[in-house]
Amino acid sequence: MMYGSVCSGIEAATVAWHDLGWEPQWFSEIEKFPSAVLNHHYPDVPNYGDMTEFKEWKNAKPIDILVGGTPCQSFSVAGLRKGIEDPRGNLMLTYLAMAEQFKPKWVIWENVPGVLSSNRGRDFGTFLASMGDIGYGWAYRILDAQYFGVPQRRRRVFVVGCLGDWRSAGEVLFESESSGVVEAKRTEEVAPCVTASSGRRYNDGDFIISESGRPRWSTPIETERLQGFPDNYTQIPWRNKPVDDCPVGPRLKAMGNSMAVPVMKWIGGRIAQIDTITNESKRTSLTKAL
Numbered sequence: 001m002m003y004g005s006v007c008s009g010i011e012a013a014t015v016a017w018h019d020l021g022w023e024p025q026w027f028s029e030i031e032k033f034p035s036a037v038l039n040h041h042y043p044d045v046p047n048y049g050d051m052t053e054f055k056e057w058k059n060a061k062p063i064d065i066l067v068g069g070t071p072c073q074s075f076s077v078a079g080l081r082k083g084i085e086d087p088r089g090n091l092m093l094t095y096l097a098m099a100e101q102f103k104p105k106w107v108i109w110e111n112v113p114g115v116l117s118s119n120r121g122r123d124f125g126t127f128l129a130s131m132g133d134i135g136y137g138w139a140y141r142i143l144d145a146q147y148f149g150v151p152q153r154r155r156r157v158f159v160v161g162c163l164g165d166w167r168s169a170g171e172v173l174f175e176s177e178s179s180g181v182v183e184a185k186r187t188e189e190v191a192p193c194v195t196a197s198s199g200r201r202y203n204d205g206d207f208i209i210s211e212s213g214r215p216r217w218s219t220p221i222e223t224e225r226l227q228g229f230p231d232n233y234t235q236i237p238w239r240n241k242p243v244d245d246c247p248v249g250p251r252l253k254a255m256g257n258s259m260a261v262p263v264m265k266w267i268g269g270r271i272a273q274i275d276t277i278t279n280e281s282k283r284t285s286l287t288k289a290l
Contacts, residue, residue, distance in 0.1 A: 025061040033250040069110035107161040116123035137166025145260035196256035228261030228275035
């Protein structure tokens with residue numbers, strides 16, 4: 001599988017899908033620190049920057065999957081809830097325009113649960129209707145990272161689309177027998193959701209976790225583990241400073257804006273499984289026809 005990633009952040013998808021042998025063809029990220037993380041880990045993958053300029057990406061390679069979580073501020077219960085009237089919310093429509101141009105077999109879109117009720121559900125309805133209009137069958141489901149092996153309460157809406165095939169999209173998110181989800185231990189040891197404000201307000205105690213019943217600051221490594229990243233994944237040379245002096249704030253903010261790696265790994269594994277079943281079925285049908 002070859003994929004393109006928009007609003008890439010620090011690339012949870014690429015970390016999650018490495019073992020599948022899937023390869024990123026291009027990223028689209030505008031924030032400086034996440035872009036530096038991408039360049040540090042994936043120097044050979046082009047970062048095209050602003051996704052609204054995708055029609056000018058002359059050298060963008062074809063893709064099998066388009067993945068991205070467009071900015072959630074417009075749909076968060078903590079935000080102004082302007083929905084698609086907010087330029088950031090409108091990026092979800094830009095995402096669909098990209099899907100229409102590149103025509104990947106699969107699309108994966110992520111956002112906060114608030115998107116379901118934004119503008120009384122009309123915004124999300126517009127997104128799904130538009131996905132159908134450009135030829136994708138779709139399914140959506142709220143997945144919580146704490147049930148995928150990391151001790152963090154992180155509920156997110158995931159939409160999976162399959163070109164011309166709603167059944168395959170549904171089979172990715174809804175298994176008929178066993179979900180295959182690994183449930184983490186549910187105690188006081190489950191941390192609250194990692195947010196972008198964790199970086200902005202680190203010194204003010206915006207994000208804390210519980211240890212022996214006492215609240216304390218989380219460290220960057222702990223935050224990386226809560227999101228399923230390798231230790232020190234975000235510790236990079238930054239603004240002419242060595243790796244050891246990489247500031248805490250940008251690291252926590254980047255983690256808060258990321259998807260949870262284990263959830264993306266599960267979705268990727270499901271797509272790989274469904275694709276294998278579909279291809280085997282086609283080969284069997286062709287053999288019988290011959």
